[in-house]
Amino acid sequence: MASTPDLLQGTLDLLVLQTLLPGPMHGWAVSQRILERSRSVLEVNQGSLYPALHRLEDRGWVAAEWGISENNRRARFYRLTPAGRKQLAAERAAWERYAGAVREVLHGSRIQTA
Amino acid sequence: MLTPSRLFRRLRALLTRRRFDADVEEEIRFHLEMEAAKQQARGLAPAAATSEASRRFGSTTVAREEVRDAHGLTPVDDLRRDLRFAARSLARAPAYTAVALLTLALGIGGTIAVFTLVNATLIQPLPFHDPGRIMAVRGVTREGQAIPVSVPNFLDWKQQNHSFDLLATYNTRRGNLLGGNDPQRVSLTTVSGEFFPILGVMAMAGRSIAPADQTGDHPATIVLSYGLWRRAFGGDTGIVGRHLSLGDGSDYLVAGIMPGTFDFPQGTEVWASRSFQGVRWTRNAINDQVIGRLRNGTTLQSTRQEMDLIAARLKAAFPNETENQTATISVRPLAEELSDGIRTYLLLVQVSVLFVLLVGCANLASAGLARGIQREREMGLRTALGASRGRLLRQLLTEHLLVGVAGGLLGLGLALVLLKSLVLLAPAGLLPLRDLAPDLTVVVTALALSVIVGLGIGLLPAILGSRLELRSALGSAGGGSSRRRAGAGWALVSAEIGLSLMLLIGAGLLIHSFGRVLSEDPGARMEDVLTAEVFLPRSRYPTPETGLVFWERLLDRVRAAPGVRSAAAASAIPLGLGTSGYLEIEGQEGTPTGGYRLVTDDYFKTMDLHLLRGRGFTTADDSTHPHVTIINQAMADKYWKGQDPVGRRFRAKSWDWHPDVWLTVIGVVNNVRYWTLEAKPEPEHFVYFRQRPDRLQGMTLVAHTAGDPAEVSAAVRSAFRQTDPDVPADVSTMTQKRDDTLRQRRFIMTLLGGFAAFALLLAAIGIYGVLSYVTASRTREIGVRIALGARRQGVLALVMRQAASPVLWGVLAGLGGALALSRLMDALLYGISARDAFTFLAAPPVLVLVAAAACVVPARRALRIDPMVAIRSD
Numbered sequence: 010m011a012s013t014p015d016l017l018q019g020t021l022d023l024l025v026l027q028t029l030l031p032g033p034m035h036g037w038a039v040s041q042r043i044l045e046r047s048r049s050v051l052e053v054n055q056g057s058l059y060p061a062l063h064r065l066e067d068r069g070w071v072a073a074e075w076g077i078s079e080n081n082r083r084a085r086f087y088r089l090t091p092a093g094r095k096q097l098a099a100e101r102a103a104w105e106r107y108a109g110a111v112r113e114v115l116h117g118s119r120i121q122t123a
Numbered sequence: 124m125l126t127p128s129r130l131f132r133r134l135r136a137l138l139t140r141r142r143f144d145a146d147v148e149e150e151i152r153f154h155l156e157m158e159a160a161k162q163q164a165r166g167l168a169p170a171a172a173t174s175e176a177s178r179r180f181g182s183t184t185v186a187r188e189e190v191r192d193a194h195g196l197t198p199v200d201d202l203r204r205d206l207r208f209a210a211r212s213l214a215r216a217p218a219y220t221a222v223a224l225l226t227l228a229l230g231i232g233g234t235i236a237v238f239t240l241v242n243a244t245l246i247q248p249l250p251f252h253d254p255g256r257i258m259a260v261r262g263v264t265r266e267g268q269a270i271p272v273s274v275p276n277f278l279d280w281k282q283q284n285h286s287f288d289l290l291a292t293y294n295t296r297r298g299n300l301l302g303g304n305d306p307q308r309v310s311l312t313t314v315s316g317e318f319f320p321i322l323g324v325m326a327m328a329g330r331s332i333a334p335a336d337q338t339g340d341h342p343a344t345i346v347l348s349y350g351l352w353r354r355a356f357g358g359d360t361g362i363v364g365r366h367l368s369l370g371d372g373s374d375y376l377v378a379g380i381m382p383g384t385f386d387f388p389q390g391t392e393v394w395a396s397r398s399f400q401g402v403r404w405t406r407n408a409i410n411d412q413v414i415g416r417l418r419n420g421t422t423l424q425s426t427r428q429e430m431d432l433i434a435a436r437l438k439a440a441f442p443n444e445t446e447n448q449t450a451t452i453s454v455r456p457l458a459e460e461l462s463d464g465i466r467t468y469l470l471l472v473q474v475s476v477l478f479v480l481l482v483g484c485a486n487l488a489s490a491g492l493a494r495g496i497q498r499e500r501e502m503g504l505r506t507a508l509g510a511s512r513g514r515l516l517r518q519l520l521t522e523h524l525l526v527g528v529a530g531g532l533l534g535l536g537l538a539l540v541l542l543k544s545l546v547l548l549a550p551a552g553l554l555p556l557r558d559l560a561p562d563l564t565v566v567v568t569a570l571a572l573s574v575i576v577g578l579g580i581g582l583l584p585a586i587l588g589s590r591l592e593l594r595s596a597l598g599s600a601g602g603g604s605s606r607r608r609a610g611a612g613w614a615l616v617s618a619e620i621g622l623s624l625m626l627l628i629g630a631g632l633l634i635h636s637f638g639r640v641l642s643e644d645p646g647a648r649m650e651d652v653l654t655a656e657v658f659l660p661r662s663r664y665p666t667p668e669t670g671l672v673f674w675e676r677l678l679d680r681v682r683a684a685p686g687v688r689s690a691a692a693a694s695a696i697p698l699g700l701g702t703s704g705y706l707e708i709e710g711q712e713g714t715p716t717g718g719y720r721l722v723t724d725d726y727f728k729t730m731d732l733h734l735l736r737g738r739g740f741t742t743a744d745d746s747t748h749p750h751v752t753i754i755n756q757a758m759a760d761k762y763w764k765g766q767d768p769v770g771r772r773f774r775a776k777s778w779d780w781h782p783d784v785w786l787t788v789i790g791v792v793n794n795v796r797y798w799t800l801e802a803k804p805e806p807e808h809f810v811y812f813r814q815r816p817d818r819l820q821g822m823t824l825v826a827h828t829a830g831d832p833a834e835v836s837a838a839v840r841s842a843f844r845q846t847d848p849d850v851p852a853d854v855s856t857m858t859q860k861r862d863d864t865l866r867q868r869r870f871i872m873t874l875l876g877g878f879a880a881f882a883l884l885l886a887a888i889g890i891y892g893v894l895s896y897v898t899a900s901r902t903r904e905i906g907v908r909i910a911l912g913a914r915r916q917g918v919l920a921l922v923m924r925q926a927a928s929p930v931l932w933g934v935l936a937g938l939g940g941a942l943a944l945s946r947l948m949d950a951l952l953y954g955i956s957a958r959d960a961f962t963f964l965a966a967p968p969v970l971v972l973v974a975a976a977a978c979v980v981p982a983r984r985a986l987r988i989d990p991m992v993a994i995r996s997d
Contacts, residue, residue, distance in 0.1 A: 036150060037157040055158065056181035059150065060189035067194050069128055075146075078153070080160075085150045 021061045023104055026089065026097040029071060033088035035078060036062055062087055070096045136194045147190050151183055202521070209522035219494050220526070223487050226885060227530025227573065230483035232537030233476045233878075235569045239542060239561045241469050249458050250384060252323025253416075258423075259460040260290070260413040260430070263451045272411050273444075274404035276437060280413070280452075283433050286426035288418045291317035292397075292411035295388045299370040299660055299851050303355055306851035308656070309392040311369065316396065321416045322387065329363035329379025336378070336396040344396045345375040349383035351392040369395060370660025388412075406444035407705070407777045414457055427454050467950045468871055474947065475629065475878040478622045482882045484576055485622075486889045489615040491523065493896035520578060527577015531570050535561070538569075549870055609900070612893035613929040619886040620933025621940060624970050626879035628941040631962040632948050632955065633872040639954030640868060645861070646795035646804070647697040648731035652857035653832035653839060654696060655824040657850060670819035673846060674723060674812070680842035681826055686835045690826040691726035693809075694719070694818060697795045698860045701807065704777035708762055709785065717758055718797070718807030719775055721818045726809075727792060729827045737769040737790030740811040750814050752786040756794045758806030775808070780817045786810065799864040801953050824852070832856045871951065883973055890977040894926050898981045905985050906993025915986055922982040923975075930974045934967045 028034070028042045039062070040055050065071045070093030078084040089097070136143050158176035163169060180186070191197055213220045248254045260280070261269040272280075272292070281290045291314060298311030316334030324331065326346060336344045345367065347356070356362045366374045375395060417426060430452040502515055538561055561569070664670045674692060681690040695701035695718070703718040726732075727739055735756060744751050752773075759768045772785040786808070794804035812819060828835045836854050843852050898905070905918060913921075945957035955962070 035153070037154045040154075041161075054181040055154065055179050056151075056183065056186035057189070059147075059154075059186050060193050063190045063193035067129060067132060069126070069132070078157075080157075082153060082156070083149070084153050085146070 033086045035084040205521035226483040228533035230480035231534030235538035236541040237476045256417040257457045273406045287415035289317040290415040302367040308853045312391040313397040326379030327382040344378040372662045485615040493892045531573025617929045617933040621936035623882040623886040624937025627966045630875040630879040636952040643800040653826045656853040667816035671816040677846045684838035688827045689729045691729045692822040694721040708773040735791045745813045751789045753790040753809045757804045887977040894981040906990040910990035
């Protein structure tokens with residue numbers, strides 16, 4: 010995974026945006042949700058989540074504010090902005106196109122070699 | 124893309140930086156705590172849970188840095204780090220830093236100061252209303268010399284032209300201001316009514332002089348300069364509306380006070396209204412300067428054509444009036460005329476400052492190169508540790524930029540100080556008395572300049588420095604890069620030498636020329652002479668007889684004063700301003716001219732003028748005897764060449780109050796210089812005060828004293844008070860007057876000399892630096908030579924020879940440059956050519972000596988090299 014950082018970074022951004030779709034949450038919760046949903050396949054360095062979150066904030070796709078966590082601690086909560094929703098839709102479409110194309114190629118080649 | 128909202132977010136992050144960092148810190152801490160709690164819930168011990176959380180998170184440092192990067196803060200952080208690093212690295216080399224800062228501060232400070240001056244005098248418009256339309260209108264002799272105008276001609280110009288909305292005369296002289304606390308001698312400008320409307324400058328208090336003043340029932344008016352008002356009237360506005368006297372019989376209403384920024388004509392303390400009515404003016408008395416305001420829509424060219432027509436018409440109408448036989452009319456923008464005197468100086472100073480700045484830059488660059496070798500290992504080490512070439516380059520550039528900007532700011536401060544002192548030190552009349560503060564454009568340009576200089580001087584060593592090869596840097600000094608640097612260093616030294624030599628030659632020319640001026644014989648006594656200029660107020664001395672009484676009484680008192688050897692008076696004294704006029708010489712044709720001097724008894728004795736032929740005046744030469752005159756050598760040579768002038772007769776038609784009386788030459792005296800030491804002696808003749816008491820109003824007392832004339836001045840002042848307390852006098856000495864005539868020369872000479880000395884010093888430092896560097900890089904080689912038996916002289920020659928050829932090339936380039944630029948100097952020199960062989964031959968040895976001195980320390984260092992140490996080192 011580390012050998013394709015660009016892919017990883019784009020993917021991570023997409024995952025974070027998707028994770029935030031239901032509602033605001035703090036960074037740790039985002040990391041847990043991604044872990045659960047991917048059935049631990051995407052064992053991301055948890056530390057790399059934060060540059061992604063801040064990058065999205067810098068772009069204006071998520072907004073952050075301090076709030077109180079479930080265990081009564083001060084935590085930074087991220088939520089999708091309208092621009093973020095639009096971006097998520099666009100990136101999802103792009104990803105699905107991409108994944109579809111990859112799948113197509115993989116299936117085709119398996120037939121040929123078989 | 125950097126959208127405005129994104130930029131805003133980044134700026135906020137940048138500005139609330141501390142808070143931002145704390146937030147990131149807290150966010151990470153929160154994450155780690157949550158993760159640790161989760162791991163603990165899974166059954167890990169607290170310590171293990173914490174370390175597992177931290178393992179899963181990865182490097183917090185990297186996360187922190189990447190978060191900052193996500194907000195675009197990294198370049199700022201890098202810059203900050205580079206700056207801190209640069210500051211530390213500069214602090215470790217205090218000598219280099221001090222020299223660099225000083226060089227830049229002086230170079231840039233000088234540049235700002237000079238360009239501010241240029242800006243104020245040559246580029247910025249005059250501080251008058253719509254100054255582009257204000258013209259100086261002058262008569263021009265057939266030789267092309269601009270001359271003043273007579274009143275009748277002015278009135279004709281005014282009446283006949285259609286090009287000017289307004290035309291006015293002005294005329295500056297020393298005058299009396301009476302009726303205040305003490306009688307004052309002031310610089311007085313009489314102006315016709317349109318003078319102030321043309322300039323469009325408002326009074327600070329009261330009003331300026333209006334066209335209606337001094338016509339009909341309106342009284343004569345004066346306005347005071349800000350300086351005089353502060354000095355003589357204590358800054359009391361109550362003076363406005365009161366009456367003062369100029370000693371001419373009229374009372375003058377003080378109409379107003381001009382602001383401190385108004386200084387035209389330069390140095391004027393009192394402006395007085397004048398009337399052209401009630402006096403019969405002659406076209407021969409040419410005393411007035413004229414300014415005019417062009418009518419809207421009129422071009423300079425059509426104005427010139429019209430004025431030429433008027434000149435031709437006047438010439439046809441008054442063929443006998445001498446002025447019109449020779450004069451055309453010149454119309455020029457006033458701004459252009461006012462900058463005439465200073466333009467050459469400023470250009471020279473501008474070029475000099477630029478040279479000094481260039482020498483400074485070359486020096487900094489070569490110092491940077493020399494410093495480069497000391498840092499070669501540092502750089503090599505850092506390259507080995509993984510620093511990229513770009514990163515090293517950026518750090519080097521940051522360092523030089525820091526020096527550049529700091530030097531620029533220091534220079535700005537220095538410029539303010541320089542401008543203040545230049546205004547104080549410069550001779551009166553050379554600089555405009557305006558607000559000499561650098562304006563924004565100059566400041567911005569200068570700071571941009573310092574950045575460029577910083578980058579420029581940084582670039583060379585940086586490029587050469589970062590290209591170094593790792594192995595050679597870590598291994599030993601003296602690889603290919605150090606040879607390349609030595610070459611660049613020597614090229615810089617050549618440039619420094621060349622520029623310094625040009626400055627040195629420029630200064631040398633001025634010094635040589637100053638010596639020539641000083642060696643001119645003024646023709647009269649300079650030491651131990653006290654002078655006192657007097658203008659008898661007509662109100663108190665209305666007749667020739669009263670003037671004669673004043674002077675006889677005053678001279679008796681002064682002669683009786685202790686310390687006075689002899690005393691006399693004259694209408695014009697050496698190095699002063701003289702009046703001259705047209706003569707009619709018996710038996711000769713043409714329009715001869717000659718200076719007219721009225722003198723009392725003992726004048727020749729007091730001023731040490733020698734009678735070359737004939738006799739002097741005696742008390743017997745009174746009004747009942749034939750009118751006599753003594754002429755100078757120049758007059759004898761010009762009008763009676765090869766003949767004996769004694770016994771010849773002439774009349775002084777234009778100036779004398781007895782224009783029809785023939786004057787008989789009784790003697791010839793030696794030539795005396797008027798105005799300055801440089802002015803060629805012109806024909807002049809002396810008349811005797813007992814035969815011409817009607818001209819005794821404006822005279823200068825001269826007293827030959829036994830010791831320092833300043834010690835006698837109190838006695839002379841008291842003689843004045845006893846004779847008449849209401850007659851003010853300008854008391855001075857001949858040496859003071861001589862120094863005044865030299866001030867401008869001395870000023871520019873000192874300035875250029877200073878530049879040259881500074882450039883020379885910089886060049887010496889440059890040679891020293893490069894030679895030290897080169898010698899240090901050859902330590903091992905020299906060590907081997909010594910070990911193999913090289914002699915001291917051999918080693919010395921080896922070291923010195925390296926500097927010889929760059930110095931030689933620099934000298935040749937400098938000589939060529941100085942020759943090419945010699946035209947710049949022409950106008951400023953006296954008695955020598957701008958290609959004066961003596962100066963051109965004398966300057967290079969000075970430079971070579973300085974260069975040799977700069978080689979001494981590195982050469983001695985080479986001699987002290989211990990072969991064993993040198994060979995084993997590295």
